[in-house]
Amino acid sequence: MVARVIPVDPFDLVIFGATGDLARRKILPALCRRHADGQMPDDARIIGAARTEMDRDAFLAMVSEAFDEFLGDHAPGPDCRASFFERLDYVAVDALGEDGWTALSDTLRDGVVRAFYFSVGPSLFGPLAERLGQHGMVTAETRIVVEKPFGHDLETARVLNQTLAAHFDETQIYRIDHYLGKETVQNLMAVRFANILFEPLWNARFVDHVQITVAETVGVGGRGPYYDKSGAMRDMVQNHLMQLLCLIAMEPPHSFEPDAVRDEKLKVIRALDPVRADDIVRGQYGAGAESPSYLVEVENPQSLTESYIALKVGISNWRWKGTPFYLRTGKRLRARASEIAVTFRDPPHSIFGEDAPWKANILVIRLQPDEGMTLKVMIKEPGPGGMRLKDVALDMSFAEALGDDVPIPDAYERLIMDVIRGNQTLFMRGDEVEAAWAWTDPIIAGWQKSADRPRTYDPGSSGPEDALMLMHRDGRRWREIR
Numbered sequence: 001m002v003a004r005v006i007p008v009d010p011f012d013l014v015i016f017g018a019t020g021d022l023a024r025r026k027i028l029p030a031l032c033r034r035h036a037d038g039q040m041p042d043d044a045r046i047i048g049a050a051r052t053e054m055d056r057d058a059f060l061a062m063v064s065e066a067f068d069e070f071l072g073d074h075a076p077g078p079d080c081r082a083s084f085f086e087r088l089d090y091v092a093v094d095a096l097g098e099d100g101w102t103a104l105s106d107t108l109r110d111g112v113v114r115a116f117y118f119s120v121g122p123s124l125f126g127p128l129a130e131r132l133g134q135h136g137m138v139t140a141e142t143r144i145v146v147e148k149p150f151g152h153d154l155e156t157a158r159v160l161n162q163t164l165a166a167h168f169d170e171t172q173i174y175r176i177d178h179y180l181g182k183e184t185v186q187n188l189m190a191v192r193f194a195n196i197l198f199e200p201l202w203n204a205r206f207v208d209h210v211q212i213t214v215a216e217t218v219g220v221g222g223r224g225p226y227y228d229k230s231g232a233m234r235d236m237v238q239n240h241l242m243q244l245l246c247l248i249a250m251e252p253p254h255s256f257e258p259d260a261v262r263d264e265k266l267k268v269i270r271a272l273d274p275v276r277a278d279d280i281v282r283g284q285y286g287a288g289a290e291s292p293s294y295l296v297e298v299e300n301p302q303s304l305t306e307s308y309i310a311l312k313v314g315i316s317n318w319r320w321k322g323t324p325f326y327l328r329t330g331k332r333l334r335a336r337a338s339e340i341a342v343t344f345r346d347p348p349h350s351i352f353g354e355d356a357p358w359k360a361n362i363l364v365i366r367l368q369p370d371e372g373m374t375l376k377v378m379i380k381e382p383g384p385g386g387m388r389l390k391d392v393a394l395d396m397s398f399a400e401a402l403g404d405d406v407p408i409p410d411a412y413e414r415l416i417m418d419v420i421r422g423n424q425t426l427f428m429r430g431d432e433v434e435a436a437w438a439w440t441d442p443i444i445a446g447w448q449k450s451a452d453r454p455r456t457y458d459p460g461s462s463g464p465e466d467a468l469m470l471m472h473r474d475g476r477r478w479r480e481i482r
């Protein structure tokens with residue numbers, strides 16, 4: 001099967017922070033793949049901007065090295081790379097000074113989409129926005145892209161929103177949560193709203209509980225200084241897991257228009273209950289045979305920051321009251337496995353007698369790896385000897401269903417093209433981010449007050465033992481991480 005590619009309009013894309021990790025690892029490879037697929041018009045241009053003084057050739061050499069490392073499977077061939085490089089340029093710019101701004105302004109064309117990607121720390125968002133304004137670079141066709149973390153708490157997020165709002169209209173601001181760009185995450189909406197099957201059952205009357213798991217095998221690596229100030233709650237729950245929860249829990253939007261979807265997500269966030277202290281388990285990975293402990297990795301022996309968190313979340317609205325959502329995410333766990341499991345309630349009465357083994361219907365949506373869906377259903381076990389029941393899986397892997405030769409695009413490919421198209425559906429609105437922080441802040445303040453240590457867990461395990469209790473005491477179990 002061949003994926004359909006709809007070309008975008010001509011554009012100038014400026015990447016601030018073009019020499020940084022994200023640009024080299026994600027943004028530039030994503031652009032190269034879109035180029036390879038023929039999605040970019042001939043006159044689309046990409047301009048790297050960073051403080052480092054270097055000429056265009058040196059920038060191309062840097063990008064080339066990054067591609068060798070990060071383009072991965074389905075890498076475009078040398079001719080394709082060469083034609084992509086023709087689109088690239090580089091300007092040295094000082095975000096906090098005057099250097100380079102006139103040169104940058106001179107490279108931009110009028111009459112095409114202009115996108116500025118702020119692939120820099122949030123402390124530079126304000127200065128960059130200001131400089132763009134001062135140098136007359138903001139046109140009606142201008143968009144800016146900002147990366148997470150969008151603030152550290154509600155207060156800082158508000159200040160950031162105000163700073164950006166002083167220079168840009170909300171319709172020009174694209175706040176990235178790369179989870180929304182993942183194919184399988186978008187598929188959540190397709191599953192829910194393009195099928196009649198699930199929606200009538202999608203509520204507290206029929207759903208017993210929902211589990212959302214984002215498990216990683218990596219540790220914090222070289223990101224210790226950032227991560228130790230954030231922890232799993234700020235780094236993952238406030239944004240990625242929150243977005244997943246919203247897509248599962250929201251009411252059907254009336255259309256796929258940006259505000260129709262974002263209005264519904266916002267309503268979910270506002271309906272989230274505060275989380276009680278005993279509905280939270282935090283963990284920190286210890287040392288393994290070949291891996292250092294969290295405390296060693298972040299070089300902070302006293303750190304109370306969590307690299308794992310599990311929590312039980314309630315939603316106070318008509319659809320979900322009484323159906324808990326269990327969320328967990330952590331680093332250095334047994335496997336890289338992200339999934340959403342919707343467990344349905346038991347049928348109200350068994351015509352097969354009380355002894356028939358009940359196994360709940362479960363819809364599992366696997367986000368990564370091995371993207372796909374499984375629906376657990378009960379059937380009769382074949383053979384004579386009475387009515388014996390058995391649960392089996394209706395299993396669908398996207399690779400098998402769609403063909404292995406259709407690569408699942410990286411989230412950034414979709415998201416950057418959406419910026420050029422001017423489609424904000426998969427980006428977070430300012431009020432959404434603030435509402436997410438308004439829910440997160442008191443939870444964090446709660447454990448900071450108690451100064452409890454996170455539980456230590458073994459690397460390669462499924463997290464701290466206490467997290468099991470979070471579900472056991474409700475008569476439920478986590479699904480295995482594997």
Ligand code: BG6
Nearest residue numbers: 148178216218235236240338368
């Ligand atoms: C990032 C977090 O936003 O998402 C990282 O800052 C995390 O800590 C990453 O590892 C996970 O993304 P993915 O796409 O690998 O699941």
